[in-house]
Amino acid sequence: MSDTWLVVGLGNTGPGYSRNRHNIGYMVVEELASRHGATFKTHKAKALVATLRLPIGGHKLILAKPSVFMNLSGGPTASLAKFYNLPAANVIAVHDEIDIPFDTVKLKLGGGEGGHNGLRDISRTLGTKDYYRVRSGVGRPPGRADAASHVLRDFSTVENKTLPFLIDNSADAVELLVTDGLLAAQDKFH
Numbered sequence: 001m002s003d004t005w006l007v008v009g010l011g012n013t014g015p016g017y018s019r020n021r022h023n024i025g026y027m028v029v030e031e032l033a034s035r036h037g038a039t040f041k042t043h044k045a046k047a048l049v050a051t052l053r054l055p056i057g058g059h060k061l062i063l064a065k066p067s068v069f070m071n072l073s074g075g076p077t078a079s080l081a082k083f084y085n086l087p088a089a090n091v092i093a094v095h096d097e098i099d100i101p102f103d104t105v106k107l108k109l110g111g112g113e114g115g116h117n118g119l120r121d122i123s124r125t126l127g128t129k130d131y132y133r134v135r136s137g138v139g140r141p142p143g144r145a146d147a148a149s150h151v152l153r154d155f156s157t158v159e160n161k162t163l164p165f166l167i168d169n170s171a172d173a174v175e176l177l178v179t180d181g182l183l184a185a186q187d188k189f190h
Helices: 021-035 074-083 117-126 147-151 157-180 182-189
Strands: 004-009 041-043 047-053 060-066 091-097 105-109 132-137
Touching (some): 004 021, 004 074, 021 060, 021 147, 060 074, 105 182, 157 182
Parallel strands (some): 004 091, 091 132
Antiparallel strands (some): 047 060, 105 132
16 A cells, blocks of 8 residues: 555635635645645646645645536546556545534545535546545535535535634544544544
């Protein structure tokens, strides 16, 4: 197993989406880059990429923010995995999850996409569902409100007070997954 990991933060490109629930993946990889003094640069794989080494274990993280809309995240993800010669087992997708409560982090390997089109595209282009997911809970919309509209809205004023903790915990989950493995990360965050 390689000590290099591709961590793809899912989101929509463009300033109008920057604080949307759907962009939590971007926010988490930005936090990881900030923690370790890494800077994003444009990559030919249609993504912004930053590279860093974790102080514990020396694992290399390639952080990516696809420069495409969420539903097309698979192309840049597969291109970066190929460019860095990484198997799907060394790919971590960080994304919003409506099926878990706001401010909750869960991790898993493989499984379904739960209606998440960004994950569906990654599974299609990687040719497998067997990659890691760090699922940052954004909760379900109230009542019968449309889920797609919910994730494309900014976090509420109340949520914004807790949002830094969700971003921080999600970034911690990525680091623990890489350094200690899935079970240790699940034990801490589930």
